[in-house]
Amino acid sequence: MEDQILIATERLVKHYPMGKHLFTALNDITITFKSREFTGLVGPSGSGKTTLLNIIGALDSPTRGLVRVMGQDTGTLSHKQAARLRSIYLGFTFQTYNLLPVYTVYENVEFPLLLLDMAPAQRKKAVLQALEWVGLMDKQKSRPSQLSGGESQRVSIARAMVKAPKIVLADEPTANLDAANSHNILQMMIKLNEELGTTFIFASHDDKVIGYLKRKITLTDGKVVEDARMDLPEGRNTC
Template sequence: MNTNNIIEIQNVTKRFPVGETEFTALSNINLKIQKGEFTGLIGPSGSGKTTLLNLIGALDIPSEGEILISGKNVAVKSDAESALLRNEHIGFIFQSYNLLPVYSIFENVEFPLLLQKKSKAERKEAVMQALDWVGLSDIANKKPSQISGGQAQRVAIARSIVKKPDIVLADEPTANLDSTNAYKIMDILKKLNEELGITFMFSSHDSKVIEYLRRVITLEDGKVKNDETK
């Protein structure tokens, strides 16, 4: 593996059972993503974007082929090994935010660090730094119900980067936001990419997201139709 490649997708096919037959969601995908890229998967609904993102994030395994994250094949890892990989190296941003309503903003961002068994002092420093990165350090004690949708997505970003992962996977991160907040979110993510060197991979059909991408990978019917670097 090229040491500059943080993600390598080799001959990946993904099938799902449908009754007595199978549906091929992805067919023979080959891609290489270098460290620090700001890239995205685009295409219509059903093109395979989210399926591929889930495979990269070790949330699912391919039917055929290999997915290498920093040279390690996630397709052959156990559930425990995949969970450890996600906890230590991969952050996720979802369109639905997935914040826990009974916990404060601080506690929501802190959650990934609890799994890493960091000290209380280390967790506090990391959480406040992450909230500062997204401009929300002043609302750490509020609950998710007390903040706007744009703020909620920024909290989700803080949660995804609090452990300083190598990779952040963002599935339609602007889908529930108005244009103003969508651009704010993308400005924040671009800045984090540039300043922290985190590799970002998006799944989106939002033109506002696509504007920011430095590489656009188009999927159609489970295949790579186009791969363009701007």
């Protein structure tokens, strides 16, 4: 089966106001991502990785240029349509976790499923499976304020993965994890990539993540300076 283009950007530019001037966070980015990718955005802090992920995920809009997700130009969507696109196709793990503080771990992970038409028993099964993936079965009833940074990060990963989305946008997903948890979570992501064909787009500084990438896109000052296919480590199937 030929890989399908899931995301395409055309001449994407993002400016932020900075005093009397404009700061260019993304500078003319034209790029496509296909199904089954396991791709990383790398580059120095401030190079635009989070900005690009947020715009790809229709959480933020570009100053110029366009983004197509599943063939839809996200600039033409209403808030409601963009929310629906995200809820059907996209899972996010945020650099700052963005957990809902009044909800328990279980409820945070369940949250994306409430937007989908899913039977309660099926929903419960999916939440427990996601909590098991990230090793947090014993923290189901805790609230985010009672969690360590690494545990919060794992809740954010479980929430992104729970609906087995077609595309996962993962912003520094291992930044606060110890070696064992990073390893387990990466193995789980690789398995989903190989077995379900889930597309992963990471922003990462972590060599452990970078070592498993099929494709590495390097950003500097908001520009793509390199887009490279990677040799996969032994034991990793090519797709």
